[in-house]
Amino acid sequence: MHVADHRRLFDRVALDVGQPAVTDVPTDQALATYDGVGPRARAVEALYFHYGRYLAIASSREGTPAVTPACGPHGSRATSGTLDLVDWPVHATNLTETALPLFDTVDGLGLVHRAGDVNRTPGWHPHGSPWECARRGHRRFLETAAWLCQHVWEHYEFSADQDFLRTEAYPVLATVAAIWLDILADGPSDEPSRTVPAHAQVWMSRWGVWDVLRHTLIANEVLDEDPEFRKRLVDTLDRFDPATRVGATSRAATVDPVDTQRSLRHPDPLLHLGTVPSAEVVLAAPEPDEPVTPIPRPRVPDDVDPTKAWHIDRWARLGHGDHAHRLVRDLLRELTPPNLMGGLSLFHAEGTVRVTAAMTHMLLQSQWSPDETVVHLLPALPTAWRHGRVSGLRARGGLTVDVAWRDSRPVHIELATRQAVTLRLRAQAFATLSYDVMDLATGRVAPHSREGDEVRLRADGGQVLRLTPTDGGGR
Secondary structure, eight states: OHHHHHHHHHTTOEEESSOOSOOOOOHHHHHHTOOSOHHHHHHHHHHHHHHHHHHHHHHOOTTSOOOOSOOOTTGGGHIIIIITGGGTTTTTTTOGGGGHHHHHHHHHHTOOOOTTTSTTOSSOOOOSOTTOGGGGOOOOOTHHHHHHHHHHHHHHHHHOOHHHIIIIIHHHHHHHHHHHHHHOEEOOTTSTTOEEOSSSOHHHHHHHHHHHHHHHHHHHHHHTOOHHHHHHHHHHHHTBOOOOOBTTTBOSSSOOGGGGGSOSSSOOTIIIIITTTOOOSOOOOOOTTSOOOOOOOOSOOSOSTTHHHHHHHHHHHTTOHHHHHHHHHHHHHHTOOTTOOOSSSTTOOHHHHHHHHHHHHHHEEEEEOSSOEEEEESTTOOGGGSSEEEEEEEETTTEEEEEEEETTEEEEEEEEESSOEEEEEEOGGGGTEEEEEEETTTTEEOOEEEETTEEEEEEOTTOEEEEEEEEEEEO
């Protein structure tokens, strides 16, 4: 019964990165001999990917409380850093149901502090944590609610479920946004047009609060809710500084290299939340005449786990597949115990689940807006995975995606839609190879256009599209 129950969810995704079809090497021996090279190393990496999904299935099921493997050292901050960890890969790896317990927990965490508790403002934030870690004397961490809202919003982006947005997501987003609209304060005199959080952890706060305000605004517009509240959101976002600059002048979406030495557990603000778990930092080719501002490598060591897992995901989101894979190799060789629980202890799954999310981002990334969905195919494929196949991954906008590739180029792509959607498909191979786009239901070519590394099209709900290289390949 246990096997059948897990298999119903587990078998939705298949991954082949060059591993043998069958291996009889025990896990501890395979890990002990892992060197990052060859088919047996690929087998360990694929096993680690799937084990993260297995842990998500085992620790978060509908009708049960959300379970976290450990209580973090920062009191109520563990709510944001650990409670939600199983949600990182669940939507992209087709385990949407396992996110539901977190949303139930979010409702309970409201332990709702109303007017008179925090600056006499409406809204809510978690007080303490499910594990009573707050007894250690740590202060409330107001940004926790904004962090948790990221997952509520992501569920809507992936599911495209309007009922969920109206009845569950928007009420939570709006109440969290309300408290921040009241406690935000004008910034320093040298930033007169900016607005920053009036609390500590400024870099992390800015990303989290910026996200929740923007998502609340989008939901408000989609649902055509309270216009006065919408006006307050627009006005605040117009003055808000999400802290995505380098130094004093650069406009690049990255971080001040000086600040990257502040913390080991949370290496830099680009992680909070611009690359992971958010999807706001978008990989985009520069215009031909546009100067490129390189993203500096943070001077933060990659040898702290689960910080390394977070680094892997960040580099995957930024398109550095070989560097992300090198960190995967180092994690498996140096920091992973025989039970594959990559974390701060033998029974801490945080690192494992985060690496599963990172591996997924090597293969597929997506962004959503009410107007279109952008899907990046093989955005950070490492050289070590130059041949392979993955099926059953999910993209924002209600899409299911299968991709097979050879010599690092897609040779077979299938997209199944849940609802009508305008798509921008991105892959490096699209810039040099022509692809046919077929509607499998009709057997006819689906209308589409192509520009640079993008294929653009409009798909109906319930449609399955297949992209394959045109005979001859090149233009």
